Amino acid sequence: MNPELKAPSLARRMACWLYEGMLMFGVVFIAGYLFGTLSQTRNAMDNRHALQAFLFVVFGIYFVWLWAKGQTLAMKTWDIRVVDRSGQPITQARALLRYVLSWLWFLPALAAVSPFNLSGAESVVIILGWVAIWAVLSRFHPQQQFWHDALAGTRLISAPRVSRKTS
Template identity: 75%
Template sequence: MACWLYEGLLMFGVVFIAGYLFGTLSQTRNALDNRHALQAFVFVIFGIYFVWFWAKGQTLAMKTWNIRVVDVNGAPITQRRALLRYLLSWLWFLPPLGASWLLGLSGAEGGVLTLGWVAIWAILARFHPERQFWHDAWAGTRLVTWVAPEKQKREEKHEGKRKPKDRPVASDPS
């Protein structure tokens, strides 16, 4: 989940640039004038961002947390599979947003509903046999821990230079 929050922080910059680009190209003076077109534009920009990076294996946040997206056989995913994963990942947000719209909920009520749904959706991963998120299972992808070979070599080399007193010691809990 920490990677997810970090990804959200990075997406703020993507949204800012996309909004600026959309406003400049469409000559929109008020953010509410072309709201639905802006939302569609940002949806496409998010899709391009995630499909591009997932097809390469990792987003920037995933690199930071040593996470890689692969198919069920451990191979890199195709752009088609990355697109399917992107579309299915919207199950984190679309059901509560749709319900909020249909029920005419206020922004605060919709926010509470969305947070509740996200928590439930995350908990539902515990019921998957391999404890993965359902959108990954349906897209035929999975997240794995992965360290780049060069980084691993550097860490091993650095580990060899440590003094014996600097080595971490496992503690006995008993």
């Protein structure tokens, strides 16, 4: 295997994942404000499903656009890049497939807790437990990639910053 296509450590990828989650608060805030303003929603429970669908689309636009360019802001911070199996930049179609498959981080756990009347804390524990399991499952992939990347034909690689010479 090409050493340039080696996956970053699991700890680094998960640190990037957490940082991405923090950055998404800003995206959610702006998108939620825009949705509430345009739909004239006065109560947070009104139009809840429409807001969720809107956020799904906004997240998709955010990730597909940035992954097709190679990196999100969090990925730049952690020197990680998304490429296809051969190390080439991914297309928007492949980025869209990766986005849809990346919901495997949450959907199985959400589906498991939805039929039960669990408290918020219990749901969070189950969802975070699934996230940990999904992350650890990458250890069983031959190149240590996340399984949604393997299914999408993408991979995360280390992408050290190129230092700029100042003259």
